[in-house]
Amino acid sequence: MTLTLHPDPQLAVLIGAPHQNEVAMHNDLAAMYAALRRRALLAAEILCLEGPLDTHLLRTFLAAISQRIATWPQGALFLYVTGHGFFTGEQVAEARVGIELQPAAQLSSDYHLFWDEILETLAVPPHVKLMLLPDH
Amino acid sequence: MPANVSALVKKAEPGAELTCRAYTKEFAEGGAVVRRGVISHYAAATVAGVTDLAAWIDAIERMSQADLATGVITPFYQPVLQVIGDAALALPGRIFQFK
Numbered sequence: 001m002t003l004t005l006h007p008d009p010q011l012a013v014l015i016g017a018p019h020q021n022e023v024a025m026h027n028d029l030a031a032m033y034a035a036l037r038r039r040a041l042l043a044a045e046i047l048c049l050e051g052p053l054d055t056h057l058l059r060t061f062l063a064a065i066s067q068r069i070a071t072w073p074q075g076a077l078f079l080y081v082t083g084h085g086f087f088t089g090e091q092v093a094e095a096r097v098g099i100e101l102q103p104a105a106q107l108s109s110d111y112h113l114f115w116d117e118i119l120e121t122l123a124v125p126p127h128v129k130l131m132l133l134p135d136h
Numbered sequence: 137m138p139a140n141v142s143a144l145v146k147k148a149e150p151g152a153e154l155t156c157r158a159y160t161k162e163f164a165e166g167g168a169v170v171r172r173g174v175i176s177h178y179a180a181a182t183v184a185g186v187t188d189l190a191a192w193i194d195a196i197e198r199m200s201q202a203d204l205a206t207g208v209i210t211p212f213y214q215p216v217l218q219v220i221g222d223a224a225l226a227l228p229g230r231i232f233q234f235k
Binding site: 025032040080085092126127132 | 141143160166168170181189216225227228
């Protein structure tokens with residue numbers, strides 16, 4: 001018998017960032033939402049953002065999450081992103097990876113958000129565990 | 137990465153050039169054909185029954201291996217993942233498993 005309980009606060013954040021008319025990300029979000037509900041996560045513990053995004057919208061969403069978890073002494077935050085990735089740098093050691101929210105020929109502060117910027121915006125308290133699942 | 141962060145991410149092939157490659161593919165789901173992110177498909181299909189990141193990656197590998205064996209996917213689409221951080225980190229939710 002295995003019993004796993006999270007007595008601490010927990011939150012799942014699901015982000016779907018399609019380019020143009022892609023449907024896969026919407027399907028992904030719906031499937032992940034249903035799967036997390038099967039894990040008995042409450043609907044109020046799952047936040048979703050999907051659609052045509054830009055960095056301002058995504059940062060605003062992440063900042064709201066940051067405010068929500070700011071006072072947690074401990075807990076668990078699950079962040080799932082389905083969309084498109086990009087990176088800068090030519091070597092693994094120097095690579096900087098992020099999410100490309102819309103197709104862009106060049107690096108754009110409107111449509112490219114690096115993962116380090118995401119983590120900085122979230123400002124997860126030190127005793128809160130953050131779990132990432134990027135599909136990009 | 138900060139000490140309190142763990143991740144399930146694509147594993148880079150040794151010696152491979154840097155790329156951002158996550159694929160979408162059509163899968164048969166509930167009697168319909170649905171386009172999904174490949175990692176997302178396997179992650180969502182397995183997450184309900186596992187307790188931590190290590191168990192999750194194992195379940196994804198088992199399911200994708202089975203799909204590979206039966207021709208549902210080709211090796212091109214098989215997700216090769218790794219855990220960065222704490223593999224024993226409990227997944228969110230409230231899981232009761234009776235074995």
